[in-house]
Amino acid sequence: MREFAGKVAVITGAASGIGRGLAEWCVRAGVSVVLADIEEVSLDRTGADLKAMGGTVLCARTDVSKRGDVESLARRAFDAFGNVHLLFNNAGVAAGGAPWEATWNDWEWVIGVNLWGAIYGVKVFAPLMLAQNTECHIVNTASAAGLSAGGFSAPYSVTKHAVVALSESLYLTLQQRGTLVKVSVLCPGLVRTNIANAERNRPPELRNEPAPLTPKMQAGRAALEALVASSMPPSQVAEIVFEAIRKEQFYILTHPDWTEVIRLRTSRLLAMENPENPAAEVMKLLNQPM
Numbered sequence: 001m002r003e004f005a006g007k008v009a010v011i012t013g014a015a016s017g018i019g020r021g022l023a024e025w026c027v028r029a030g031v032s033v034v035l036a037d038i039e040e041v042s043l044d045r046t047g048a049d050l051k052a053m054g055g056t057v058l059c060a061r062t063d064v065s066k067r068g069d070v071e072s073l074a075r076r077a078f079d080a081f082g083n084v085h086l087l088f089n090n091a092g093v094a095a096g097g098a099p100w101e102a103t104w105n106d107w108e109w110v111i112g113v114n115l116w117g118a119i120y121g122v123k124v125f126a127p128l129m130l131a132q133n134t135e136c137h138i139v140n141t142a143s144a145a146g147l148s149a150g151g152f153s154a155p156y157s158v159t160k161h162a163v164v165a166l167s168e169s170l171y172l173t174l175q176q177r178g179t180l181v182k183v184s185v186l187c188p189g190l191v192r193t194n195i196a197n198a199e200r201n202r203p204p205e206l207r208n209e210p211a212p213l214t215p216k217m218q219a220g221r222a223a224l225e226a227l228v229a230s231s232m233p234p235s236q237v238a239e240i241v242f243e244a245i246r247k248e249q250f251y252i253l254t255h256p257d258w259t260e261v262i263r264l265r266t267s268r269l270l271a272m273e274n275p276e277n278p279a280a281e282v283m284k285l286l287n288q289p290m
């Protein structure tokens with residue numbers, strides 16, 4: 001897709017961070033946006049801000065971990081605009097640590113939002129886009145953590161690897177069938193967003209027993225917040241994403257330092273050497289996903 005003006009984009013996780021950056025880019029390019037997010041107050045605020053920028057905006061409160069919500073998102077988008085040309089399966093959360101220490105609730109919540117959210121997005125929107133028979137593009141947000149060795153948050157890493165696999169499978173099957181629907185997978189390193197406060201969106205039924213933060217965890221959190229504050233802005237990620245859509249580029253890697261980590265992991269894998277992540281020490285200290 002080379003021309004964006006007049007197109008329609010559905011963006012999940014649009015009320016903050018990367019999703020909001022994508023939405024702002026769309027409005028500036030004359031793309032109508034359907035903003036989907038679980039956080040109603042920031043969703044409405046984002047909608048108002050984008051309308052003030054001159055955007056054509058529909059806000060649809062959506063929990064992407066619920067199939068019915070994603071189906072209703074599609075109905076609302078098609079009812080309002082008739083077509084959807086761009087889908088960003090972007091909503092995501094992070095929680096948990098080592099595989100056995102992450103709680104059942106951590107696993108269920110992170111898999112629900114990050115993986116089922118992307119699966120629902122693909123299952124619901126891809127057939128509608130195919131039937132539409134116009135140029136379309138689906139971008140699934142995975143992470144550099146979906147292409148490198150794990151070692152920080154197991155649930156996060158597992159879901160992001162799965163989103164890469166889902167996207168590759170989608171890309172290959174659509175390509176084999178020669179359709180007009182193109183696909184990319186976005187694998188950023190650290191971006192200046194609210195991901196470190198993902199807990200704000202955890203539903204009450206999946207909350208963990210409150211546990212005091214140890215000094216090490218507090219230090220890790222502070223270090224993560226400092227890292228996030230100095231990392232790539234979402235507007236830059238959006239520029240990279242739309243350039244990739246223009247070029248029909250599947251893998252979108254935004255951070256050169258993480259490209260090195262991925263290269264190292266791949267070469268170890270091919271040499272059948274055991275995993276070792278150069279960023280592991282940082283991640284262990286942070287006890288947080290990226």
Ligand SMILES: NC(=O)c1ccc[n+]([C@@H]2O[C@H](COP(=O)([O-])OP(=O)(O)OC[C@H]3O[C@@H](n4cnc5c(N)ncnc54)[C@H](O)[C@@H]3O)[C@@H](O)[C@H]2O)c1
Pocket residue numbers: 012013014015016017018019036037038039062063064065090091092093113141142143144187188189190191192193194195196197198201290
């Ligand atoms: N920030 C980073 O460093 C980074 C790096 C790699 C990948 N990512 C990925 O980017 C995506 C966007 O995250 P972000 O960094 O912008 O974080 P963010 O917290 O700023 O934005 C995430 C958005 O998703 C929404 N959301 C959470 N649960 C939801 C649900 N169940 N249904 C609908 N919306 C929901 C939140 O309300 C929020 O608006 C995520 O998939 C994340 O895993 C982020």
